[in-house]
Amino acid sequence: MQKKRITLKDIARETGVHVSTVSRALDPVERKTITEEVAKKIQAAAESLGYRPNRIAAGLRTNRTMTVGVMIPDITNVIFPPILRGIESVLEPLGYASIIVNTDSERDREIRLLDVLRDRGVDGIIHAAVLRSDPSIASAAQDGLPVVTLNRKVEDSDIPYVINDEDAGICQMLRHLRELGHTRIAHIAGPQDLSTGQLRLAAFRRAAEDLDTEVDENLIVVATRFDEQEGARCLIELLASGKTFTAVLCANDRLALGAIEVLRERGIDCPRQVSVTGFNDMPFLDLIRPKLTTVRIQQHGAGRAAAEILLRLLNGETADDVDIETILPVELVIRESTAPCP
Template sequence: MNKRATLKDIAKATGVHVSTVSRALDPNRATPISDDVVKKVQDAARELGYRPNRAAYSLRTNRTMTIGVMIPDITNTLFPPIVRGIESVMEPKGYASIMVNTDSQRGREVALLGTLQERGVDGIIHTAALRNEPSIVEAAASGLPIVTLNRKIEGTEIPYVINDEQAGIAAVFAHLTSFGHRQIAHIAGPADLSTGKLRREGFLAAARAHGLDPSGLAISEALRFDEEEGERCAHEILDAAPGTTAILGANDRLALGALRALGKRGLTCPGDVSLTGFNDMPLLDLIPPGLTTVRIQQFEAGQTAARHLLSLIRGDVGAVPQRTILPVELIRRASVAAPRRAARG
């Protein structure tokens, strides 16, 4: 059996000190080393088949070089670009990600948080946080570096990276009114999520800005950000306000559910009812008629959250803003047209 290569073997092959070898192979090295030495050491490590002993590293540094990534729904196509963004920052620094799926269930989330803590992760990026999240607050208070992404936890100092929710809603609302829509309804996201709350507030503010009375516009609140809830809420809106000519969905999946509801009623989009979403999920442009939506930064959001987490792990708390709001962009597609007539029940 071949002997496992060690740092001493690399030092012997390169003629440099063992401590220099160790620093050259550490992606998180704090002290500078010349590029020539780093290349020589790395080339020798590859030739010798050297693999770092993470267990020994953990004992020496009290770090596991792993992070937890908590997501609400592994089947949602919004999250792969976000996870790729996270990994593009963490992997070159030697970190591995442990991804867990909460299914947006509080009990499951608490249990998985405990599992990640038991595994000794060096930090967590949480994309599934509720507005009120005692377990995460307690974990952060204990010293575990945590960044929330796409959502924020209210009343805490936990850093968060979110989208400009209200600017996105304002842009899509203005787009609808530019086509002449006045009877605009909203499928709101769950109220216990910051995305649901902020986008609903954005809808109300946009209505007032365009001279509309929000109390006269139909709003149906979804229990989850998925197609089934979008369909249920769309039926509720069309039953309560059959004159609705446009539905603004708090996310793309809700809007796609509303599209299904229109089809079941014999209505067309945008002929009878215009529809809009939020997020611009991958492949969304391939679904007829092409959903008008708000594009958020997905890959970039993952990168930003990962950079913040790295700073927290290194103890550079001052380098991390408590609030990061990313810009959004209105994406115009064929799901919006001038109102032809009121929707029928």
Template sequence: MQKTSIKKRVTLKDVANAVGVHVSTVSRALDPRTRHLITPEVAEQILKASERLDYRQNAAAYSLKTNRTRTIGVVVPDITNPVFPPIIRGVEDALASRGYVAILGNTDGDMRRETGLVETFRSRGVDGLILASVEREDAAVSKLAAEGLPVITVNRRVDDSTVASVVNDEAEGIRRVLTHLVSLGHRRVANIAGPQSLSTGAARYAGFEKYRGPMGLVDDRDLVVFANAFNEAEGERCVEELLACGAEFTAIVCSNDRLAVGAIAALSRHGLRCPEDVSVTGYNDMPMVERMQPPLTTIRIQSNKVGFEAGQLLVKMIERPPGEYEAEHIVLPIELIVRGSTRAIRPPNGRGRETG
């Protein structure tokens, strides 16, 4: 019969008493790294007893003594943005298998909140930090890394290359998109570029600038417009801007899916259909874009893997003696997903915007 009263937590001392040894012996027997110090049969008994008593280590005591929490902080702009959950999931999967756990915070793109969260997390003694919220210039982050706290940026990176990162091959993604459009006959290709303060926005734009010429695309300044944020509203605004300045284009390369969604909406408000009149591409392949009308042609990033690699790398950094840190930078390959939002250019005579 179990007593139903408040179960006091089982401690090392309890199992020590049960076996008739000292707590330090129990401690050593329970840690695989020190178990070899103990007579095998004693260790066996201790294991048994701790099992039987349902002993679980007190994480606070462990942390206090060892200064390690087996906890890492994950900071994202907004978990509600579909790009981030798969990344977070990847991180958690990588951590869980190593006995680590993640605490999460949202910044809503506010750098002061980022700083605040990092403070909070440090105060809680996190062993490392994974940041998906960084801007290219991020003094706070460089400082962290310099102080010796393991930090990795995911999806984005900071310009300061001493901070480890796991990102996607942005330039290659844009190159794929452009070759795809070129193969469909497009020559006047516009670009809705993302915020240049974010590495993703900057790298994708850089890719566009790098490849447009060599691929034979029309190189018109009016064909590029910059979004202030990666969201639908900005996508709409940018299309308005493109149309307002009279740029002629048969396709728009958008720096991410949400911009593309907004772009398509704005186009259709102006009587321009996608893909009949204008082809549109996205970036990220976030959930549901394959169910949109039209289904979005986009670049699939390995979000889950990005997170998983970051989690693994961070644990590696944490468990490696400090000082040996040469910041690693992992770049994952992407994949072009062709769907309905891109189509071969119409023969010139049938093309309203081009002739008018």
């Protein structure tokens, strides 16, 4: 049914040369070994027949498919689409395509989907996982498959990784709150089995120490998911504890939005009575009132950076040649959800 594709053989027949000659004439590197005139003729024939190389066949022979795998937890999480576009902006112009899979942060899925990618002979993988450990991707890298991780460092490996400077972000935010006069600062932390959750909590503690702010352990509540519902629950828990606080530094925007919602319901004015901050600067934030003060992380930029590193690996550079660590700067975005301590 499918209309027959034009192959090298067709061009060879058409031009009266051998397929290997055709192959060479069409390969920019090998072309120079062919008479100019013949090459021209072959190219013309290829063009007029509408030849398109069969990457499957080439891939079988060369072991390069010009396809990369991208593993993310969940594409419906707004932070990932910009990352994907960032990756694409680097790889697509060079002829790479991306197979994207959602792991839902489940280890089983991750293992299975990794196989899905390897079975298809992807040339490399960008892994934007969030689980704090996973041996499968490490072992894939061990086998020689180029891998770059995003948002997370794989311990004890020489897999290059790209992360945002979360430490600096949390620290800047805490300093911002301190400068506004807040001293009783609560933290709604993210899930501790996710690297961002854990990282940001650790950063919060460190930042507090750096800024000589005492950390009241009762003012730290850990969410089980990064969503509004959990943000709400955590804030209710904070209120119920009876401990006073004038600011809440949340581990991400959605937690903050949930928290603000509860404050509103209880008639507590944000930012007049309690300041709330987020992290990530997700899209549409400026449509939600009060506009959230947050930390902007580079999403597109992170994707781009990861893709650029992967590219170097694909071109034969080893993990020794590239920087193992890429830390992207973040930016404090002060909007309306923070105000001086009452």
